Amino acid sequence: MSQMSLALCSSKITKIFGDGSSHALPVLQGIDLRIEKGASWVVLGRSGVGKSVLLKILLGLLPMTSGDTLVDGLSVRDRAHRHSYLSYFGMLFQGGALFDSMTILGNIVFALTERGVSRAQAIEIAHEKLAAVGLGERRVSSLFPSELSGGMKKRAALARAIALDPKILLFDEPTTGLDSITSSKIAYLLRDTVQTLGATAITITHDLVTARVLADRICLLEDGRIAWQGTQAELETTDNPQMIDLLKAAQGERAS
Ligand SMILES: Nc1ncnc2c1ncn2[C@@H]1O[C@H](COP(=O)(O)OP(=O)(O)O)[C@@H](O)[C@H]1O
Ligand SMILES: [Mg+2]
Structure with missing residues (x-):
């Protein structure tokens, strides 16, 4: 596959928290x-396996210990081109990360003006x-985050993530904390949104149902490595034992 057809290419990412002493915590041990x-x-x-750490590293919000990530030839390590690198991404944070003091509309307008868009636009x-x-509906866009249901918060955060038509969307646990019906609605909304934008999507989740709705390709992060993809x-x-464990656990959850 040529480099040009890749949206994102990571090589040998490692992340060790701590000072290299006996307290060091190796979270990622070579992710490609x-x-x-x-x-x-x-x-x-x-x-706790390191999914959020991985996303933060892809965005450059956390420094990696070694390795690299390239997007259109730009490295996440290249601080001089930080702004261009970040402009490829739209991010849906786990908790939504909306400002409580602003309305839904205000949150999105703020994010856009921060990135240089005029207020009117x-x-x-x-x-x-x-x-x-x-x-x-106007009635909804003038609500504050505390007045929204969990699903509506996710929708609002998604609207902000796609505001500048990013080429790559990152979703961190997009359905965690939602009831199963809302969770499935959000998963389908994410899938449709990604398709409409023609974007590349990277979702991290512990939820197999969400994975089945969204994924062309699934990989399993375990012990700091991609254990299966x-x-x-x-x-x-699959006959991969770690993947089978996860499939069994998910079946158990549904049965209970
Ligand atoms: N800033 C940090 N400093 C030290 N340890 C961290 C930091 N962020 C995450 N960790 C540790 O890295 C591991 C993976 O965390 P995380 O990526 O949040 O897991 P998850 O897969 O649930 O998203 C956890 O053991 C966590 O305690
Ligand atoms: Mg996480």
Whole structure:
């Protein structure tokens, strides 16, 4: 595969927290990702395994210990081109990360003006994106985050993440904390949004149901490494013991 058809290419990412002493915590121990443009990847893994750390490293919010990530030839390590690098990404944070003191509309307008968009244009884009995620009514866009349900918060955060039509969308546990019906609605909304934008998506989740809705390709993060990766069809027939454990655990959750 040529480098040009890749949206994002990570090589040998490691992350060790601590000072290299006996207290050092090796979280990532050599992660390679070659994500094609337009693909939707899901990184699965149990909680505490390093999924959020990986996303923060891809964005450059956390420094990696060694390795690199390239997007269109730009390295995440290149501080001089930080702004251009970040402009490729839209990020949906785990908790939504909306400002409580601003309305939904205000949150999106603020994010846009921070990135140099004029106020008038920001308002126009905010209305358009809120409509795209099903929050188009004026009554809703003038609500504050504390007045929204969990699903509506996710929608609002998604509207902000797509405000500048990013080429790569990152979703951190997008359905965690939602009831199963809302969770599935949000997963389908994310899938449709990614398709409409023609974006590349990287989702991290511990939830197999979400993974099945969103993924072209699934990988399993375990012990700091990608323990398994494959398509949905390959998931159904895998004999990888770690993946089988996760499939069994998910079945148990549904049965209970
Ligand atoms: N800033 C930090 N300093 C030290 N340890 C951290 C930091 N951020 C995360 N960790 C540790 O890294 C591990 C992975 O965390 P995280 O990526 O948040 O897990 P998850 O897979 O649930 O998203 C955890 O053991 C966590 O305690
Ligand atoms: Mg996490």
